[in-house]
Amino acid sequence: MDIDEADARRHLCSALRGQAECVADRWVQLQREQAALGSGMTEAELREEADALVEQLSSGLQGNLAADHVVTAHAGLRQAVIEMSLRRARRGAAPTATALAVLVLKEALLEAVQRETRDAASLFSAALLINRVLDAAGAMSFATYVEGREEIIRRQSRQLLETSTPVVQLWDRVLGVPLVGTLDTSRTQVVMENLLGAIESGEARVAIIDITGVPTVDTAVAHHLMQTVNAVRLMGADCFISGIRPPIAQTIAQLGIDLSAILTRATLSDALEAAIALIAAPAGQTIPVAGR
Structure with missing residues (x-):
């Protein structure tokens, strides 16, 4: 100084x-x-x-x-x-x-x-x-x-992401996640965290991810969905994806995206019906992956 x-x-x-x-x-x-x-x-x-x-x-x-x-x-x-x-x-x-x-x-x-x-x-x-x-x-x-x-x-x-991706209880031990809008990496992470936390706290056996409000499904979106489904399965729960509309089904087929290992339904009501049947089914009984 x-x-x-x-x-x-x-x-x-x-x-x-x-x-x-x-x-x-x-x-x-x-x-x-x-x-x-x-x-x-x-x-x-x-x-x-x-x-x-x-x-x-x-x-x-x-x-x-x-x-x-x-x-x-x-x-x-x-x-x-x-x-x-x-x-x-x-x-x-x-x-x-x-x-x-x-x-x-x-x-x-x-x-x-x-x-x-x-x-x-x-x-x-x-x-x-x-x-x-x-x-x-x-x-x-x-x-x-x-x-x-x-x-x-x-x-x-x-x-905002947490508010826009709520996890709701649809039935006893059945959770639903209605998705609206674009599904990106950040949003997928929030969905996954919220859903896994809800499965653990509520001892849920089935989770339904409804994509009726998702405008398009491309390879990235399909990848995000499969990541979430796999995480849910690791928690010991089954996971349905509902809201597979004809345009989306066509896009998935054209892109060659394999969702054959995922339980899918056309509507949320179909998925809920299948989820209730799955819970009520005797141990060891399975349901068709893409059946309705």
Whole structure:
């Protein structure tokens, strides 16, 4: 650390210690003046956030960490920036607004340092130090925001998939999964997990996957279905696929997809009837794979 940076850090730390409330108040005011930066947060929420970040910033600068690494290496300051970013991500704020909310703290800090010294060289060094520290904080807040939003989107997508692929009990120890729309790898995984969990918890003996609402069946879709059927069988249950309409049957035949080992039925009612018969059948008795 050179003499100029040491002097700048001394003035900045002094300002943060003696003017912490003033700095936090000014930062809140600057955010309130630019409504987008506040992300719809109340003044009390902004003040609580400001107090936490200013306190951790003061703590981080009092150590020997290089200015470029204060934000990333000081655990308390890093956590304060991360929490601020995630809180705003959950509020739906824009990532640039979140980063700018951190950067406007520069003005509040420089004003505080000006109250400590009027020396031009010291103020210039302090401005450089503030820029280096808060530019790093702004970059971290932006990256954290993006990661946080992606996680929220992934969680919401997962919840949507689970909602769109319910497992319902059709009969005693008979489960049904009505599929509507495109069946891809992600959705197949959700179907499989939900169905296997329901088989285990409900001690089901038969599962019916109804594809009446699936617009097309290609090689990939057939592969996904066979994976699910095999997983169900490994759980000790039988599995029917219903909703094999004429166009789909024709497509499967033309593609040369072999579903001969899978129990299929034209309609859900046919599959349910066969499932009930299968449960009621004496041990060891089987039913035709593609019979109706």
